[in-house]
Amino acid sequence: MKTLLPLYTGLLLASMLSPAALAQTPTSDGYALDKVVQVSRHGVRPPTKSNEKLLTAVTQRQWPTWLVPFGNLTGHGYTGAVELGRYRGEVLRTAGLIPKGCPDASQLLVHASPLQRTKATAQALLDGMFPGCGLQPTYVSGDQDALFQANEMPFAALDPVKAKADILKALGGSVEAAQARYKPFEEKLREIACLPAADCPYGKQAWTLEQNAKGRFAIKGLSAGANMGEVFRLEYSQGLPVDKVAFGNGRTAAEVSSLMVLTKAKYDYLNDIPYIASRGASELMNQISLQLKQDTPLAPKDAQSIPPDVPLMLLVAHDTNISYLRTMLGFGWKQGDYIENNIPPVGTLQFERYKEVKTGEYFLRIAFEAQSMDQIRNLTQLTAGQKPLKTDFNSAKDCRNTSVGLLCPLKGAMATVDQNIDPTALTPYSFE
Missing domain, CATH: 3.40.50.1240 (Phosphoglycerate mutase-like)
Structure with a gap:
């Protein structure tokens, strides 16, 4: 210590x-x-x-x-x-x-x-x-x-095999199946965050389950949408003008929360796993x-x-x-x-x-x-x-x-x- x-x-x-x-x-x-x-x-x-x-x-x-x-x-x-x-x-x-x-x-x-x-x-x-x-x-x-x-x-390191198995179970069997279920929410965030004329990469990346050097798991592809929803909430909470919050799409608390579906998904699949939480x-x-x-x-x-x-x-x-x-x-x-x-x-x-x-x-x-x-x-x-x-x-x-x-x-x-x-x-x- x-x-x-x-x-x-x-x-x-x-x-x-x-x-x-x-x-x-x-x-x-x-x-x-x-x-x-x-x-x-x-x-x-x-x-x-x-x-x-x-x-x-x-x-x-x-x-x-x-x-x-x-x-x-x-x-x-x-x-x-x-x-x-x-x-x-x-x-x-x-x-x-x-x-x-x-x-x-x-x-x-x-x-x-x-x-x-x-x-x-x-x-x-x-x-x-x-x-x-x-x-x-x-x-x-x-x-x-x-x-x-x-x-x-x-001292609290994960068993990567067990952690991965538990995450995949929570995902419903596969990362690909989970992404398919959340595709409408990715498309909604893409419409909000990407300029119409830009070749915006958001939403085009396949989700992949990865473990970083510190032993924590992440779902690459999901992370961007999850972080986006959290940032929109922080913008609203900070008191930014509503035309700036979520690029003008978060004018009320309820609207902001509707943009946080992928934020919740990240917690459902990576944090709210009993084995991972306990470790x-x-x-x-x-x-x-x-x-x-x-x-x-x-x-x-x-x-x-x-x-x-x-x-x-x-x-x-x-x-x-x-x-x-x-x-x-x-x-x-x-x-x-x-x-x-x-x-x-x-x-x-x-x-x-x-x-x-x-x-x-x-x-x-x-x-x-x-x-x-x-x-x-x-x-x-x-x-x-x-x-x-x-x-x-x-x-x-x-x-x-x-x-x-x-x-x-x-x-x-x-x-x-x-x-x-x-x-x-x-x-x-x-x-x-």
């Missing part, structure tokens, strides 16, 4: 409240929130450099110019993440989980994937949640963290599990690599990470105008542990929360009357509808969390 940056510079001196002073506020029906783990995607960004190069090549036309380097968080993306952080801070503060002032290092852990867009998003969420406190996220040096880039690291996110899911079990009868007595025991752990990651976690859980959602199982900028998989006051029993709420596409585009202030989208997951038997959402008995819910953790895809890990 590489050395982490210091958690917060001068944080203890700046602290205004000790952990002992925090008082959990039970709900009207008797549940107190006592631990939260959030895994968030980064905020709005331009295309990555490789995606921009690919899209320019296959469409032979100029794409919109962005004001930040390829792949970096935009100013609009930062502002949207600050707003979501502010809203979540209010919710957690009302529940008594985090202090009204600045927390100390024993009250939260905010750790980001080591790319600019994830580090900057973590900073934005902190700035929104704890304004004026000067808190900073932690992250590893270098460009790989076992929590977030496990799918590119040797790629067991390390991350294991840290989530260990955090949620602390201070309960489920806490392992001899576990290694246990994270710091904090009320709030916020991990800022990528859509790939969250799609793997979603697949491992068996959790699906359809929110607002988004396509099924979509993971928007700053979309967050949340694990909220509650304690029933009268019995002392623990419960878990697992949910996915995201701003709507228009909330991100318009930088809408989030309030009780203008909430983000949120979908609960029925993770165990005997779940209860409560004032705070669907609460499931912790033991059963943790069995769901743990069910697809692959012990052979774990490595020693430390946040310190």
Whole structure:
């Protein structure tokens, strides 16, 4: 494990409240929130450099110019993440989980994937949640963290034969058959992205299944259309004039989502494969599990690599990470105008542990929360009357509808969390 940056510079001196002073506020029906783990995607960004190069090549036309380097968080993306952080801070503060002032290092852990867009998003969420406190996220040096880039690291390497077989099964038997099914969507994107007089190569390439040098699989030919749909969504979310979004064909959130069919296909066939997801996110899911079990009868007595025991752990990651976690859980959602199982900028998989006051029993709420596409585009202030989208997951038997959402008995819910953790895809890990 590489050395982490210091958690917060001068944080203890700046602290205004000790952990002992925090008082959990039970709900009207008797549940107190006592631990939260959030895994968030980064905020709005331009295309990555490789995606921009690919899209320019296959469409032979100029794409919109962005004001930040390829792949970096935009100013609009930062502002949207600050707003979501502010809203979540209010919710957690009302529940008594985090202090009204600045927390100390024993009250939260905010750790980001080591790319600019994830580090900057973590900073934005902190700035929104704890304004004026000067808190900073932690992250590893270098460009790989076992929590977030496990799918590119040797300890979680795929068996290429098994992975390929599972992908082909998901495709319906062959890449060629899958491409034939999606041909109408390729043709639609070709009409949108290619100039009429140009000899545009998009849509003419046969799909082929390939494995790159880092061990990840891709479907060449599908990648361009998948990236195109994601870029159109990012253009809309960024607030580009509607005549610029999808070359004038993405004037509403619903229109943009209709152009993301191939984006979903890419996830269906490459990310949402149980074996691939388990190899790629067991390390991350294991840290989530260990955090949620602390201070309960489920806490392992001899576990290694246990994270710091904090009320709030916020991990800022990528859509790939969250799609793997979603697949491992068996959790699906359809929110607002988004396509099924979509993971928007700053979309967050949340694990909220509650304690029933009268019995002392623990419960878990697992949910996915995201701003709507228009909330991100318009930088809408989030309030009780203008909430983000949120979908609960029925993770165990005997779940209860409560004032705070669907609460499931912790033991059963943790069995769901743990069910697809692959012990052979774990490595020693430390946040310190």
